[in-house]
Structure formats: structure tokens, C-alpha cells
Amino acid sequence: MNAVEKKLQFIVNPRAGKTKSRAPLFDAVSIFSKAGYLVRVAETRRHGDATELAERFGASQISSTAKIVEVDTAAHTITAERDLERGTEVLRAKYPCLLTVEKANFRPRIPNLKRWKASRTAPIAVYSAATIPGLDPAQIGDPGSPTKVPRTYPPEVGAKGSMIDEGSTEKNVDRLFERIADVL
Numbered sequence: 001m002n003a004v005e006k007k008l009q010f011i012v013n014p015r016a017g018k019t020k021s022r023a024p025l026f027d028a029v030s031i032f033s034k035a036g037y038l039v040r041v042a043e044t045r046r047h048g049d050a051t052e053l054a055e056r057f058g059a060s061q062i063s064s065t066a067k068i069v070e071v072d073t074a075a076h077t078i079t080a081e082r083d084l085e086r087g088t089e090v091l092r093a094k095y096p097c098l099l100t101v102e103k104a105n106f107r108p109r110i111p112n113l114k115r116w117k118a119s120r121t122a123p124i125a126v127y128s129a130a131t132i133p134g135l136d137p138a139q140i141g142d143p144g145s146p147t148k149v150p151r152t153y154p155p156e157v158g159a160k161g162s163m164i165d166e167g168s169t170e171k172n173v174d175r176l177f178e179r180i181a182d183v184l
Contacts, residue, residue: 007040007096008038008040009042009059010025010029010039010042029041042126054098057096058096060095061097062080062098065099066080066083076095129141164176
């Protein structure tokens with residue numbers, strides 16, 4: 001495989017995790033870059049962005065990855081396990097592939113002071129709908145949505161409720177029926 005064929009796209013959720021350190025991301029980018037990959041980083045903006053990006057780039061997807069079992073570079077496949085309610089599922093997908101990872105399964109390394117300081121000021125390439133090649137703006141967002149909402153209506157503020165506490169369940173039920181009868 002030549003360097004042009006080895007491409008990797010990281011899709012990062014900036015709200016995930018307890019810290020805002022970018023060091024683990026930079027470490028991963030560095031490792032793959034040294035291995036000859038052309039690495040791109042995209043940041044999610046809302047729920048479902050990662051899945052949409054994977055579909056847009058024609059990628060397979062394995063969600064809730066618990067363990068990467070095997071990467072077969074000759075067959076261009078990745079095998080991963082994911083935990084389900086009733087056991088473990090083993091999936092094989094062709095490259096390109098989006099893996100979503102549960103935080104509980106992959107604990108981030110704590111960066112050393114030098115890397116932590118560098119991560120605070122390091123630039124990160126951010127992709128948007130305008131920077132993704134071949135994306136038709138008329139097919140995304142509000143213009144591309146098949147659902148058109150002409151107007152929204154805020155809920156009307158009604159009268160305040162009241163508590164019924166007559167001392168016993170039977171008395172509470174009797175009082176409730178009286179109030180219902182008054183309305184009807």
C-alpha cells in the first residue's frame with residue numbers, strides 16, 4: 001500500500017470525556033502518521049454526526065466497541081467485539097470503518113506536563129459541511145430535511161394544580177371525583 005492509499009479519519013466528540021486535553025488525540029494522530037497514514041480529524045457538532053459522516057464517506061460502522069480483535073491489512077478488514085445485554089458480539093467490517101468506543105472500555109492515558117501544555121494550544125483541523133468535498137448543501141440541515149416545520153407553538157401556561165390530602169386514600173378519591181364532577 002502506498003502512502004496515498006493509507007488514509008485515516010478520526011471523528012472526535014469534543015464533549016466526551018472528563019478532561020478537555022487533546023493529548024490522547026495528538027498521540028494517536030502521531031502514531032498513525034508515523035506509520036504512513038494520512039490522518040484527518042473531524043469534530044462532531046451534534047448527536048448522530050459521526051454516523052452521518054461515516055455514511056457520507058461510505059464507511060462501515062461498529063458501535064459500542066469493547067475490543068479490537070484483529071486488523072487484517074491484506075483483506076482490508078477489522079474485527080471487533082462489542083458488549084450486548086446478553087453477551088458479546090464479534091463483527092468484521094471492511095475499511096473504511098467507523099468504530100465508536102465506550103469510555104469505560106478504553107481509559108485515556110494521563111499526559112505528562114509537556115504534552116499537556118502542548119495540547120492546550122495545539123491547532124486542530126475542524127471540518128464542517130462547507131469543507132467536506134462533494135457535499136451538496138441543499139441536502140443537509142434545514143434545506144435538505146424532508147420535514148418542514150412552519151411554526152412551533154409553545155405550551156400554554158394553565159392554572160396551577162393543587163394537592164389533595166384529605167388524610168386517607170378513600171377521602172382523597174372522593175375529593176378527586178368531586179372536583180372532576182365540578183368541571184364536567
